[in-house]
Amino acid sequence: MSATSECRICDGTVTEFIDLGRQPLSDAFVVPGDGKKEFFFRLATGICDSCTMVQLMEEVPRDLMFHEAYPYLSSGSAVMRTHFHELAKRFLTTELTGEDPFIVELGCNDGIMLKAVADAGVRQLGVEPSGSVADLAAAKGIRVRKDFFEEATAVDIRENDGPADVIYAANTLCHIPYMDSILKGVTKLLGPNGVFVFEDPYLGDIVERTSFDQIYDEHFFFFTARSVQEMARRNGLELVDVERIPVHGGEVRYTLALAGARKPTEAVAELLAWEAERKLAEFATLEQFAANVKQIKEDLIALLTKLRAEGKRVVGYGATAKSATVTNFCGITPDLVEFISDTTPAKQGRLSPGQHIPVREYQEFAGDHPDYALLFAWNHADEIMNAEQAFRDAGGQWIRYVPNVHVS
Ligand code: SAM
Ligand code: TMP
Ligand code: ZN
Numbered sequence: 001m002s003a004t005s006e007c008r009i010c011d012g013t014v015t016e017f018i019d020l021g022r023q024p025l026s027d028a029f030v031v032p033g034d035g036k037k038e039f040f041f042r043l044a045t046g047i048c049d050s051c052t053m054v055q056l057m058e059e060v061p062r063d064l065m066f067h068e069a070y071p072y073l074s075s076g077s078a079v080m081r082t083h084f085h086e087l088a089k090r091f092l093t094t095e096l097t098g099e100d101p102f103i104v105e106l107g108c109n110d111g112i113m114l115k116a117v118a119d120a121g122v123r124q125l126g127v128e129p130s131g132s133v134a135d136l137a138a139a140k141g142i143r144v145r146k147d148f149f150e151e152a153t154a155v156d157i158r159e160n161d162g163p164a165d166v167i168y169a170a171n172t173l174c175h176i177p178y179m180d181s182i183l184k185g186v187t188k189l190l191g192p193n194g195v196f197v198f199e200d201p202y203l204g205d206i207v208e209r210t211s212f213d214q215i216y217d218e219h220f221f222f223f224t225a226r227s228v229q230e231m232a233r234r235n236g237l238e239l240v241d242v243e244r245i246p247v248h249g250g251e252v253r254y255t256l257a258l259a260g261a262r263k264p265t266e267a268v269a270e271l272l273a274w275e276a277e278r279k280l281a282e283f284a285t286l287e288q289f290a291a292n293v294k295q296i297k298e299d300l301i302a303l304l305t306k307l308r309a310e311g312k313r314v315v316g317y318g319a320t321a322k323s324a325t326v327t328n329f330c331g332i333t334p335d336l337v338e339f340i341s342d343t344t345p346a347k348q349g350r351l352s353p354g355q356h357i358p359v360r361e362y363q364e365f366a367g368d369h370p371d372y373a374l375l376f377a378w379n380h381a382d383e384i385m386n387a388e389q390a391f392r393d394a395g396g397q398w399i400r401y402v403p404n405v406h407v408s
Contacts, residue, residue: 005046005057006371008177009219009231012050016057016292017286018046020217025064026216026321027071028361029350038353041107045215045222052277052281054203054222056215059177059219062316065218066175071346072321074109080248081245084170088116091166095195096122099167104157104189105151106149107172111137118142119401127153132346132370152177154185164190169246174200174221176225183235185306187258188226196237196256196329203227204280205250209403212329213322213376214249223252223279225271231270232256239265242271249402291393297330304336304374313370314399317338317384319347319359326376326401328354337374341365366390372407 003016023043030038036235037120043343044057048289060266075081096103101122108126110133117124118141126142126163129133138144147153157164167186176182186196201214204221221227229239241255252271272312282332307314316323319342326332332355339358348361365373369391375398377384 003044003046003057006056007048007051007053007091008059008179009053009227010048010234014046014048014053014055016044016046017283018215018290018294020212020215020325023217023328024324024326024353025027026218026304026353027065028353029071029319029347029355030353032351032358035059040354043215043217043218044331047281047283047286051227051234052224053227053231054224054286056217059220060217062176066129067133067150067209069346070133071344072109073133073136073344073346074112077380077383079380080087080247081246084113085116086357088120089114091168092117092120092122096210098165101161102113102161103166103168105360106167106169106178107146107175108137108142109133111140111142111144113168113170114142115140123161125157127157140160149176149185149192150181151185152189154189158189163194164189165191165194167194167196169196169198171200171251173198174223175218177220177229179221180235181406183231184239186256187236190258192258193261194257195240195262197253199245199251199253201211201248202250202252204252204275204278207285207289210248210289210296211402212289212293212296213320213325213402216321216325218321223254224275225252225254225268226275226281228254228289229268229272229274233259236333236377238262238264239268242267244271247379256387257279266310296401296405300326300330300399300401301332301336303405303407304332307372308336312372314372314374315365315370316357317365317373317375318342318380319344319352320376322379323376324353327352327357331355331375332357334358338370339364340376341373369394371395372397372399378402 005014020043090214126144129148134146236260237256243253319340339360347359
């Protein structure tokens with residue numbers, strides 16, 4: 001019998017299809033020698049037999065993940081800087097053209113998107129609970145509220161600032177298990193013709209690419225057009241547009257409006273049909289995904305073990321939250337991967353969660369190229385592999401594990 005839990009969207013029954021074992025917090029990098037006990041939880045995912053929402057079986061308390069020392073910086077990728085700049089420009093010429101328009105961003109992080117809005121003189125507010133990244137946004141001249149967005153926050157913003165034309169969240173909504181409170185807040189804060197736009201990793205891409213490392217503590221929900229449509233409907237909202245976007249390994253940008261306010265685009269029906277054809281909401285599809293994940297684990301460990309026996313040096317590239325799932329699920333220890341190179345200051349000099357692989361600054365990689373680089377930041381593959389021509393010229397090879405283990 002598979003384990004079950006209660007759906008955070010509809011109170012239906014969630015049936016487990018994959019167990020990735022005991023896992024640490026994916027962004028809790030360890031200070032060497034500080035002796036603090038790490039927090040572990042069971043990382044497993046299931047699907048609701050009623051509304052089809054895929055979700056974690058166990059929730060991690062939000063204050064353990066999002067706090068003063070949250071290390072992730074959105075501006076660490078040039079491709080993402082362009083992505084958010086383009087979207088800000090699009091909002092400025094479409095949704096934010098009325099009289100004194102107002103945009104609220106949930107999880108604005110270091111201000112990567114709102115900077116362009118602030119520069120254009122449009123009223124904005126970032127809601128960001130993680131103190132140090134919120135400070136970086138504020139330093140860019142963005143109005144930031146250091147807080148978790150939820151119903152009470154939304155009501156307070158509405159009272160102080162009036163209705164929002166756009167509420168936006170990138171790689172944030174899927175992080176929030178208390179969806180009921182969020183959507184109640186959204187309906188109270190949105191103006192009558194406002195839109196709630198969010199983009200998150202897409203279950204369709206995760207299943208197609210076997211990108212199991214999208215599953216970690218912070219990613220609570222794995223959305224599809226179908227499950228988002230159902231979640232919207234239950235809260236007086238309507239899914240009116242979807243757009244597949246190529247960032248972070250395949251995402252969908254969903255647009256919700258108050259029910260009846262806007263006509264859904266053709267793209268919604270098309271994506272729903274695509275999901276039905278792929279049998280995305282069927283348990284057998286997800287069981288096959290779990291079997292593919294096991295194969296990746298076996299192949300990756302076999303490759304790393306072989307390379308170690310041959311005396312080759314393997315270094316990880318990008319101490320991503322995703323890499324916590326890969327290293328802890330597969331059992332990748334520092335004797336298989338010497339260190340992980342990462343450009344984020346708050347990760348450097350620390351050890352990866354759980355497996356304690358040292359995280360070192362980029363110069364250590366560039367100054368002494370290893371034989372192989374294990375690309376944990378595979379979602380930034382084009383950007384990284386283009387920049388690393390010197391590694392390749394020196395005979396270096398990339399190891400990737402999505403959609404399967406391969407060397408190139
Ligand atoms: N939007 C940025 C991006 O796409 O790069 C940042 C994404 S980061 C992975 C997720 C962010 O959501 C974190 O900065 C975290 O502090 C924030 N967050 C988590 N829960 C939140 C909530 N309830 N309200 C607003 N932000 C939240
Ligand atoms: P992400 O996949 O969650 O965006 O995380 C990417 C991680 O990889 C982040 O810690 C920054 C790091 N990184 C590098 O070290 N070099 C790079 O060129 C890029 C794009 C990211
Ligand atoms: Zn449900």
